[in-house]
Amino acid sequence: MSTTLYPHLRLLGAASGLGARDPRCGVGPELLRGMGLQRTLCAAGCEAVWQAILYPQQTPLLTDAYDVIADLCQRLAAEVMVAMQAGTPFAVLGGDHSCAIGTWSGAVATLPNRRPLGLIWIDAHMDSHTPETSTSGAVHGMPLASLLGYGDARLSSVQFAGPKLFAEHVCVIGVRSYESTEAAFLRQHKVRVYFMDEVRERGLSTVMNEAYELISRGTTRFGVSIDLDAIDPLDAPGVGSPEPGGIAAADLLQALAPLSAKPGLLGIEIAEFNPARDHDDKTARVITRLIEEFFTGGGR
Numbered sequence: 118m119s120t121t122l123y124p125h126l127r128l129l130g131a132a133s134g135l136g137a138r139d140p141r142c143g144v145g146p147e148l149l150r151g152m153g154l155q156r157t158l159c160a161a162g163c164e165a166v167w168q169a170i171l172y173p174q175q176t177p178l179l180t181d182a183y184d185v186i187a188d189l190c191q192r193l194a195a196e197v198m199v200a201m202q203a204g205t206p207f208a209v210l211g212g213d214h215s216c217a218i219g220t221w222s223g224a225v226a227t228l229p230n231r232r233p234l235g236l237i238w239i240d241a242h243m244d245s246h247t248p249e250t251s252t253s254g255a256v257h258g259m260p261l262a263s264l265l266g267y268g269d270a271r272l273s274s275v276q277f278a279g280p281k282l283f284a285e286h287v288c289v290i291g292v293r294s295y296e297s298t299e300a301a302f303l304r305q306h307k308v309r310v311y312f313m314d315e316v317r318e319r320g321l322s323t324v325m326n327e328a329y330e331l332i333s334r335g336t337t338r339f340g341v342s343i344d345l346d347a348i349d350p351l352d353a354p355g356v357g358s359p360e361p362g363g364i365a366a367a368d369l370l371q372a373l374a375p376l377s378a379k380p381g382l383l384g385i386e387i388a389e390f391n392p393a394r395d396h397d398d399k400t401a402r403v404i405t406r407l408i409e410e411f412f413t414g415g416g417r
């Protein structure tokens with residue numbers, strides 16, 4: 118009789134900074150792999166394996182950044198599908214946050230009958246621009262709008278055309294820097310946004326529990342997308358767009374722990390790690406702890 122041991126967690130790298138103004142986050146996944154992330158996780162009781170690190174393809178067929186990012190997201194979505202079909206959770210490591218388009222498109226495409234997915238989006242920003250409203254043109258400012266079915270068609274048709282998420286199943290937590298066009302977009306679509314003021318007032322754990330209740334209404338599976346800039350730059354300096362007044366890393370770890378025990382957690386995503394801006398590997402250590410908390414927390 119043979120026994121096959123399946124790893125409990127698939128690590129996926131999206132090694133691209135093409136969607137960011139500071140592209141140096143593209144080396145994040147390799148740096149984490151080089152630092153021995155897998156070994157550290159295994160030592161903490163979280164059996165993990167690198168499934169793939171994906172790089173942007175530069176070919177004459179891909180004519181602009183949208184093409185290259187859409188192609189990368191298509192491949193990332195396929196890797197997420199492989200992990201899910203193997204029955205294992207995944208952790209996608211960016212790279213800039215445009216990878217979210219690939220991650221969650223792949224997740225939804227794998228669900229039977231494309232059943233709706235719940236998503237908690239933790240971010241200092243709203244990421245809800247379209248090419249028309251964006252002044253920078255940076256795609257990492259657009260992934261949430263894309264997943265809701267708006268913006269450039271190449272980005273909103275990864276895996277299949279049309280919306281991947283429905284507004285009533287999405288919550289955004291930690292926002293403190295945004296443009297009025299994005300706020301209007303999310304308000305119009307009735308996405309629940311927990312601004313940093315509310316998080317401070319009510320406490321992150323309270324807000325997180327409420328967000329989970331909201332996104333799990335009418336869904337059976339959920340994921341969490343973390344932009345590291347949601348965390349206060351004092352605790353996670355290694356990001357491209359730091360915003361003061363953020364969530365304490367310890368508070369985030371504590372608030373996320375209960376989610377790990379919830380049924381239906383498909384995987385997580387941790388984006389925008391920019392090693393060139395990190396101090397003493399502070400941010401890299403936060404990333405490791407976040408993954409540990411998710412996949413060893415809750416007694417699993």
Ligand SMILES: [Mn+2]
Pocket residue numbers: 214240242244257344
């Ligand atoms: Mn973001």
